[in-house]
Amino acid sequence: MKVGDRHYRTIWMEGTVVYMIDQNLLPFEFKVQAFKQREATCEAIRKMTVRGAGAIGAAAGFAMAQGFISNEDPDIARERIRATRPTARDLFYAVDRVYEAGKISVQAAIEEAQNLANANVEAAKKIGFFGDALIKDGARILTHCNAGWLGFVDYGSALSPVYTAHRNGKQIHVYADETRPRSQGARLTAWELANEGVDHTIVPDNAGAFLMSEGMIDLVITGADRIAANGDVANKIGTYEKAILAEYFGIPFFVAAPLSTFDHNTPDGSAIEIEHRSQDEVHYQTGPDGDGKMHTIRVTNPGSEAFNPAFDITPAALITGFITEKGVTN
Numbered sequence: 001m002k003v004g005d006r007h008y009r010t011i012w013m014e015g016t017v018v019y020m021i022d023q024n025l026l027p028f029e030f031k032v033q034a035f036k037q038r039e040a041t042c043e044a045i046r047k048m049t050v051r052g053a054g055a056i057g058a059a060a061g062f063a064m065a066q067g068f069i070s071n072e073d074p075d076i077a078r079e080r081i082r083a084t085r086p087t088a089r090d091l092f093y094a095v096d097r098v099y100e101a102g103k104i105s106v107q108a109a110i111e112e113a114q115n116l117a118n119a120n121v122e123a124a125k126k127i128g129f130f131g132d133a134l135i136k137d138g139a140r141i142l143t144h145c146n147a148g149w150l151g152f153v154d155y156g157s158a159l160s161p162v163y164t165a166h167r168n169g170k171q172i173h174v175y176a177d178e179t180r181p182r183s184q185g186a187r188l189t190a191w192e193l194a195n196e197g198v199d200h201t202i203v204p205d206n207a208g209a210f211l212m213s214e215g216m217i218d219l220v221i222t223g224a225d226r227i228a229a230n231g232d233v234a235n236k237i238g239t240y241e242k243a244i245l246a247e248y249f250g251i252p253f254f255v256a257a258p259l260s261t262f263d264h265n266t267p268d269g270s271a272i273e274i275e276h277r278s279q280d281e282v283h284y285q286t287g288p289d290g291d292g293k294m295h296t297i298r299v300t301n302p303g304s305e306a307f308n309p310a311f312d313i314t315p316a317a318l319i320t321g322f323i324t325e326k327g328v329t330n
């Protein structure tokens with residue numbers, strides 16, 4: 001997508017170096033970081049320099065290619081990559097595809113990683129094309145977390161239909177859940193939408209019932225990190241309660257994801273591993289002061305414990321349909 005007048009992908013590989021937009025600095029600073037070794041790319045996934053199912057899938061593929069380039073033991077390299085974040089299926093899909101390609105040659109591994117990144121872009125673009133049909137002129141859409149182009153290599157999943165509808169001239173308004181504790185909605189989704197000129201409002205995570213009860217939401221679209229064989233969806237913590245609210249208020253709830261996110265080997269949501277992250281992500285927030293100097297401050301009671309599951313499971317019964325690169329399923 002465009003940043004100013006220049007097109008960027010979220011993540012790309014040139015030669016043996018992986019480049020990515022540093023999502024921990026957005027929206028206050030736009031900076032591209034370079035990662036020359038597999039372990040550095042793995043650390044970027046762990047620290048969420050790059051995050052989002054599609055983007056960490058590409059990062060995992062590039063990291064596996066870097067492992068082959070450095071002549072690392074491929075089994076050790078693959079395990080180190082698989083251990084970075086447990087929930088998003090695209091990470092495992094990509095690392096396994098590049099691992100198999102690497103058995104042929106290093107060049108084959110690099111080409112497979114690039115092919116996966118390009119396929120992610122194409123799938124996300126098609127999700128936009130098919131999802132656009134769900135968005136009426138004047139629609140007010142609630143999103144959760146960031147499933148935009150920053151969560152993919154480009155275009156995004158939940159936000160791709162929004163961008164397509166906007167570019168097709170539809171008047172839409174997006175309500176972006178702030179999505180505590182990492183605030184992907186308040187920081188990343190809001191930055192993306194402003195960049196694309198899409199009308200939007202950041203809302204507290206606990207405002208969903210109020211918005212829906214006031215008739216302010218016509219449609220909910222989220223992304224997904226892993227979709228089980230029965231249609232249960234693992235996505236950012238808080239998705240489940242939005243789906244319950246949408247059901248209660250009779251509002252369509254769609255999940256946008258490429259086929260690479262569907263995990264037919266996982267029977268249902270109970271078998272999906274939920275990542276638990278540091279409680280410090282709840283205790284602390286980072287942002288600029290009036291002079292633009294970044295500070296990290298504590299925002300919770302000193303000494304209290306915090307619980308920080310990164311994802312939850314939305315039962316298939318609460319999902320109106322899926323938007324994939326093959327179309328919309330109801």
Ligand SMILES: CSC[C@H]1O[C@H](OP(=O)(O)O)[C@H](O)[C@@H]1O
Nearest residue numbers: 051052053145147151223235236
């Ligand atoms: C297309 S992004 C999908 C998914 O990834 C996000 O999680 P995280 O920011 O922790 O990587 C969130 O669950 C998005 O919906």
